[in-house]
Amino acid sequence: MSLRGAAAAAALVLAAAAVRAQTPPPATTPAPADDIQVVIKGGGERRLAVAVPALYAPGAAALQTKVVDPFTATLRSDLAYAGAFSVTEPEHYPTGFRDPTTPEAADRWLGTGAEVLVDTRADVTGDRVSVEARVWDLKSRKLILGRKYSGGATYVDRIAHTLANDLVKYFTGKPGLFLSTILCVVEQPGGGKEIAAMDFDGRNLRQLTSHKSIAISPSAGGGRIAYTSYVRLFPQIWTMAPDGADKREVQTGVELNASPSLSADGSQIAFAGSAHGNTDIYTIAAGGGTAHRLTTSRALEASPAWSPTGRQILYTSDLTGTPQIYVMDAEGTGSRRLTLAGNWNDEGAWSPDGSKIAFACRNEGDFNICVMDLVSGQTIQVTSDGSNGHPSWSADGQKITYSSRRNGSTQVYTVDANGQNKRQLTDGANHLQPFWVP
Amino acid sequence: MTRRLTTLTIAALMVLTGLAFSGACAKKTPTTAQEARPPVTAAKPVETPVPPPPKPAPPTDVEAVDITVMDIETLNKKGYLNDAFFDFDQADLREDARSVLAADAQWLKKHPSVQVLIEGHCDERGTAAYNLALGDRRANAAKEYLVSLGIDASRLRTVSYGKERPFCTESTESCWQKNRRAHLVITAK
Numbered sequence: 107m108s109l110r111g112a113a114a115a116a117a118l119v120l121a122a123a124a125v126r127a128q129t130p131p132p133a134t135t136p137a138p139a140d141d142i143q144v145v146i147k148g149g150g151e152r153r154l155a156v157a158v159p160a161l162y163a164p165g166a167a168a169l170q171t172k173v174v175d176p177f178t179a180t181l182r183s184d185l186a187y188a189g190a191f192s193v194t195e196p197e198h199y200p201t202g203f204r205d206p207t208t209p210e211a212a213d214r215w216l217g218t219g220a221e222v223l224v225d226t227r228a229d230v231t232g233d234r235v236s237v238e239a240r241v242w243d244l245k246s247r248k249l250i251l252g253r254k255y256s257g258g259a260t261y262v263d264r265i266a267h268t269l270a271n272d273l274v275k276y277f278t279g280k281p282g283l284f285l286s287t288i289l290c291v292v293e294q295p296g297g298g299k300e301i302a303a304m305d306f307d308g309r310n311l312r313q314l315t316s317h318k319s320i321a322i323s324p325s326a327g328g329g330r331i332a333y334t335s336y337v338r339l340f341p342q343i344w345t346m347a348p349d350g351a352d353k354r355e356v357q358t359g360v361e362l363n364a365s366p367s368l369s370a371d372g373s374q375i376a377f378a379g380s381a382h383g384n385t386d387i388y389t390i391a392a393g394g395g396t397a398h399r400l401t402t403s404r405a406l407e408a409s410p411a412w413s414p415t416g417r418q419i420l421y422t423s424d425l426t427g428t429p430q431i432y433v434m435d436a437e438g439t440g441s442r443r444l445t446l447a448g449n450w451n452d453e454g455a456w457s458p459d460g461s462k463i464a465f466a467c468r469n470e471g472d473f474n475i476c477v478m479d480l481v482s483g484q485t486i487q488v489t490s491d492g493s494n495g496h497p498s499w500s501a502d503g504q505k506i507t508y509s510s511r512r513n514g515s516t517q518v519y520t521v522d523a524n525g526q527n528k529r530q531l532t533d534g535a536n537h538l539q540p541f542w543v544p
Numbered sequence: 545m546t547r548r549l550t551t552l553t554i555a556a557l558m559v560l561t562g563l564a565f566s567g568a569c570a571k572k573t574p575t576t577a578q579e580a581r582p583p584v585t586a587a588k589p590v591e592t593p594v595p596p597p598p599k600p601a602p603p604t605d606v607e608a609v610d611i612t613v614m615d616i617e618t619l620n621k622k623g624y625l626n627d628a629f630f631d632f633d634q635a636d637l638r639e640d641a642r643s644v645l646a647a648d649a650q651w652l653k654k655h656p657s658v659q660v661l662i663e664g665h666c667d668e669r670g671t672a673a674y675n676l677a678l679g680d681r682r683a684n685a686a687k688e689y690l691v692s693l694g695i696d697a698s699r700l701r702t703v704s705y706g707k708e709r710p711f712c713t714e715s716t717e718s719c720w721q722k723n724r725r726a727h728l729v730i731t732a733k
Contacts, residue, residue, distance in 0.1 A: 297709060299708065320705070320708050320709065322672070322708065323672075323673070336703075336705075336708075339703065340701075340703050341676075341703070341704070361680070361702070361703075362676060362677070362680050362704060364673055364676040364677065364704075364706075365672075365673040365676070378673065378676070378677060380677070380680045380684075380704075382684060383635075383680055383681050383683070383684025383685065383687075383688070383702070384681075385677035385680055385681070406674070406677045406678065406681065407677070408673045408674050408676070408677045409671070409673040409674070422671075422673070422674065424674075429670075429671070429674050450670065450671075450674075452670075452671040452673060452674050453671050453673060466671050473671070495671055495672070496671075496672070514715070538672070539672065
């Protein structure tokens with residue numbers, strides 16, 4: 107890329123940062139790279155060092171395990187996970203100093219390596235907890251944020267998640283992920299598959315379908331979930347509410363009905379449909395109607411994914427002999443190939459600002475997750491262990507959830523979009539096809 | 545001594561019988577593999593005519609069975625219809641798959657009331673979405689071949705399971721081969 111191009115790209119990033127709330131510009135025609143750079147450790151973005159002393163809850167010692175410990179652990183874990191923060195070592199925290207209003211107190215906190223102190227105090231009345239959070243800039247000794255939260259004592263982790271979301275929003279301007287949901291497919295004893303939802307960290311898994319059949323490929327948008335179910339023997343598209351209620355069949359008039367993708371506003375479903383053994387990309391109104399065929403080749407087309415604006419669709423085609431990712435307008439025109447490297451690229455997913463795609467990529471050996479920058483055309487590989495697939499972005503565009511098969515077990519993981527900070531969210535039965543609900 | 549010999553003979557007979565039985569069960573094992581090789585002679589080389597490979601027996605000897613006395617589950621267990629197997633990432637019918645489907649077509653002609661569901665299956669390699677499309681191709685390839693052999697298309701339905709319902713769950717080639725198939729299921733008689 108020329109210097110001018112780099113400057114233009116930098117200006118785009120700055121402009122995007124300045125007007126976050128506005129609709130992002132549509133992705134320009136990329137110049138796909140024909141080689142993949144392997145990035146495992148990623149490039150060191152600066153993290154804000156925060157001290158997070160334990161929740162101060164005067165009174166009953168019984169509060170320690172029920173309120174103090176879960177709250178503190180959740181808040182520290184969330185901030186460490188966020189990518190924008192590093193939590194300083196709690197063992198070094200001074201005792202007896204909370205408000206850093208004096209230079210001596212502030213110095214003691216600065217000595218732990220922290221730039222910011224997140225001081226939290228609880229007031230417990232019966233089964234209700236009220237948490238006051240004060241966030242201090244340690245160098246200026248100024249209170250920069252003060253918030254108060256209240257809720258039931260049995261879910262103090264949700265209060266911690268809410269505070270963590272507010273801290274991320276305050277310091278990065280982006281939405282926090284700590285109350286978000288990831289959908290996935292859980293393999294049942296006997297081989298059946300059901301759709302489930304879990305918290306962003308893998309906790310609180312709850313089953314959303316009980317078709318006692320094969321339910322796969324969950325996708326969400328506009329407050330609905332779409333998926334494919336074999337409950338009527340032949341695969342059909344279904345939609346349901348985020349809690350699994352209000353299940354409805356979407357009659358498409360074609361076969362296969364695989365990998366449905368809900369548009370961001372929930373109005374349209376793109377899917378892989380089949381007539382006479384030829385799979386193409388179709389769209390249909392989420393409430394039902396006539397399916398429109400968008401691709402017409404004799405090649406195999408699959409894995410559609412709506413762009414965030416709903417104007418374009420990513421999909422996979424084996425037109426050239428190997429599965430590769432393409433993009434076309436929502437009307438099926440203007441198709442062009444995006445992936446040039448590797449002999450199998452599939453399961454494309456658009457980043458929330460439309461500037462990148464994540465996809466399952468393979469050249470030789472196992473599948474990995476690749477991220478292509480649609481502006482620069484550069485592709486990086488963000489996984490290296492196991493056989494990986496089905497990437498899906500978090501709403502802030504910072505993280506990707508994906509499935510990874512290792513030692514015969516497939517589980518859901520997350521990774522930062524630069525390859526750092528991998529976490530395994532699930533274990534036990536196979537957990538497949540994660541989808542991060544926007 | 546005599547008694548002992550008899551015991552040994554019986555034991556040997558049992559082993560042989562066992563072999564015969566296992567040979568009968570694995571009906572696809574080529575019997576030519578067990579033929580003795582001609583003795584190697586040191587004489588001057590004589591050109592030995594090599595016979596062409598045996599063609600698969602023309603499936604003309606299919607006999608009609610009385611399907612009215614069996615329920616559908618039993619019909620499927622009896623194995624009157626056999627599955628077509630595929631190469632990795634392929635939906636083209638191999639020669640062995642064509643022979644099997646030709647025999648299936650003969651049987652279906654003898655039993656014109658039978659309806660069949662053709663399931664397309666794939667091995668675990670590759671993405672789930674692509675494999676669903678590939679399974680669809682396999683099921684339809686089998687269906688089209690049966691139709692070309694004279695089976696009415698209205699008797700055949702297809703469904704793809706991709707890699708969602710494997711017959712075998714190990715990560716070995718022999719297991720993968722079992723999963724790459726068009727599986728024929730009788731749904732009505």
